[in-house]
Amino acid sequence: MSWYITLLVCGLFLIGIEIFVPGGVLGIFGAAALIGATIIGFNIFPIWGGWLSLFGILCLAGLALFIWFQYFPKSPAGKALSLSQEIGKKDHDEATWEPGMTGTTLCELRPAGKAEVNGKRLDVIADNGTWIAHDTRIEIVRISGNRIYVKEV
Template identity: 35%
Template sequence: MTLLLTLLVAGITLLLAEVFLPGMVAGVLGVVCLLGVAVVGFAEFGPPTGTLIVIGELVAGTILTVLWMRYFPKTPLGKKYILDPSTAAKAPAGSEKWVNREGVTLTDLRPAGSARIDGEKVDVITAGEHLEAGTRVKVVRLDGPSVFVRRTGNPHS
């Protein structure tokens, strides 16, 4: 029983650690520990109890995943780790009207970054050149959601 509880606690802890540690190692080890719980359950308690343990793990895992997906993004820690879609810059609507418009880069473009064009924050791309933040740029073309710009003046002008 001690081994079963140890594997269960270790598995849950490793799965939670996977959220903050990239690389999938903690997640894979967590899943292995939870599979070990099922194996130990079958070995120590027999098929009826082992089956109940597997069903319990599946039901609890499903419920906890749904709760995590629903509530974690609303927590202060979740807000820190998950990008709010409303703050992300987006390609402007109305396509061709943006060609030949000018703006200023808000971030360094290496070659992608953000610029303010006609008062809107827009994700932009250069033709490969590096531009510093504050550089005046001009929209030269649109390709789907991608807005391509080139330098129009001196940096920080």
């Protein structure tokens, strides 16, 4: 009986530790310990007790998983190990760029490079793949998604 309880506790503990120590080895040992506890349960209990033991182990593992998924992501350790749902930095510039705005190139556009429009630096692409020299006046021709196409003025 003591081996049964030892394997059951160790199996659940090893599977729980597997979350903190990735690699799969501890999880495999934990699963093997639970399988061993199930086999010992069939040997020390009558047949109906063995099935009851198997059902109890499965319910205990399911309950542990449920508790894990409910409470671990909210814990300090879970927050440290998990990716955040929120995006901290804006993924787009809050300035509104419109065709017709003008600026100057900050480097040679071959065909892409940096330009300054309304005092802000931005990545631009020369329209039709043309090469535009450094410090040249440009005009925004069109905007497609996050790409800003310009031409020489």
